[in-house]
Amino acid sequence: MRSIDTSFETPFDPAAHARSVVGRRYRVDDFYEVGREKVREYAGAVQDFHPIHWNDQAAKDFGYAATTASPTFTCLLGGMARRALTEILAGYDLTASVQTDQVYEFHRPIVVGDRLTANLSLHSFRQAFGGDLLVIEIAVTNQLDEAVVTTRTSLIARSGQVAADTGTTALLAGIVRSGPQPPRERLIELSTWRPAVGAHWSTHARTLDSVAAGDELPGRTVSVALGDLVHYAGVAEDPNPIHWHIDAARLFGLERGVVAHGMLTMAYGAGFITSWLGDPGALRQYSVRMTSPVYVADDRPSSVEFSGRVKSVDPDAHTATVALTALHNGRKIFGRATAVVQLS
Numbered sequence: 001m002r003s004i005d006t007s008f009e010t011p012f013d014p015a016a017h018a019r020s021v022v023g024r025r026y027r028v029d030d031f032y033e034v035g036r037e038k039v040r041e042y043a044g045a046v047q048d049f050h051p052i053h054w055n056d057q058a059a060k061d062f063g064y065a066a067t068t069a070s071p072t073f074t075c076l077l078g079g080m081a082r083r084a085l086t087e088i089l090a091g092y093d094l095t096a097s098v099q100t101d102q103v104y105e106f107h108r109p110i111v112v113g114d115r116l117t118a119n120l121s122l123h124s125f126r127q128a129f130g131g132d133l134l135v136i137e138i139a140v141t142n143q144l145d146e147a148v149v150t151t152r153t154s155l156i157a158r159s160g161q162v163a164a165d166t167g168t169t170a171l172l173a174g175i176v177r178s179g180p181q182p183p184r185e186r187l188i189e190l191s192t193w194r195p196a197v198g199a200h201w202s203t204h205a206r207t208l209d210s211v212a213a214g215d216e217l218p219g220r221t222v223s224v225a226l227g228d229l230v231h232y233a234g235v236a237e238d239p240n241p242i243h244w245h246i247d248a249a250r251l252f253g254l255e256r257g258v259v260a261h262g263m264l265t266m267a268y269g270a271g272f273i274t275s276w277l278g279d280p281g282a283l284r285q286y287s288v289r290m291t292s293p294v295y296v297a298d299d300r301p302s303s304v305e306f307s308g309r310v311k312s313v314d315p316d317a318h319t320a321t322v323a324l325t326a327l328h329n330g331r332k333i334f335g336r337a338t339a340v341v342q343l344s
Helices: 014-021 036-045 056-061 073-088 169-175 226-236 246-251 262-277
Strands: 025-028 098-106 115-128 131-141 146-157 187-190 216-224 283-290 302-314 319-328 334-342
Touching: 014 115, 014 131, 025 073, 036 073, 036 226, 073 115, 073 131, 073 187, 073 226, 073 262, 098 262, 169 246, 216 262, 226 262, 262 283, 262 302, 262 319, 262 334
Parallel strands: none
Antiparallel strands: 025 115, 025 187, 098 146, 098 283, 115 131, 131 146, 216 302, 283 334, 302 319, 319 334
């Protein structure tokens, strides 16, 4: 391992620098310790009420060592990851980036007591359509240096201070948390990357013989109010004001007002799938392309209608692929959404 070199020659070219770090792997030299109350708090914020996220005994009955985190729980490492990415991707204002795709690969469930470390890599970079297209990979490892979750996030970003260009600086200075900030975590570059991969086989998921291609999942409607967005923003430590301040949303081009976090709508979708599956620990992959926002008024809740269909079943692997549909005001909010689940 060696410390990251942040000294650059001038003039500095952010795009050239981004290309130079593609494929290199960096580790945040700190860990996130999973606590029971945080697991419960997050599950409540994403309306995921499966008992293994709330009760130790329920989790043990499902074969887990302790209360088990909701599938998208690792988004709580987002603040740590954003600070690290700011260092790796110098010259980019990631607060103004647009997320387009998110892929989760689940290796084993996260339980209370795990110590999670973020290992980051710029998986790919290209310039097109007037923006820079970045794919960020974060492999989350535990205290045994096992990879437990791997995520890939696709972003459209531009170098430079976008916020200043759009005239939002004064507004943001007045509404976003200010004052002393915690010290940044140290970032180190890894010379090798060969983590073990966690493994888990569920015995409580739907059985192979109970699932067939073409099966429809029972529909579910999730209600989301402005207070839900504020709650989630606090739990997930996501300070972006477009999710809770109407003027900020409009200054960023969202004329209809605040929008739900993309990761929140993804979490709702994950909960929809796992409630049908029976065991959240049997979710193997979850992939979403985000195409349309969920707008939330300040005086009434909005709703997202979820439905799903089994696309295929692999009897040899004991898995099924589920296509997920999410509608807001009659429009699809996900252009493509699929989940691979393990069957018992």
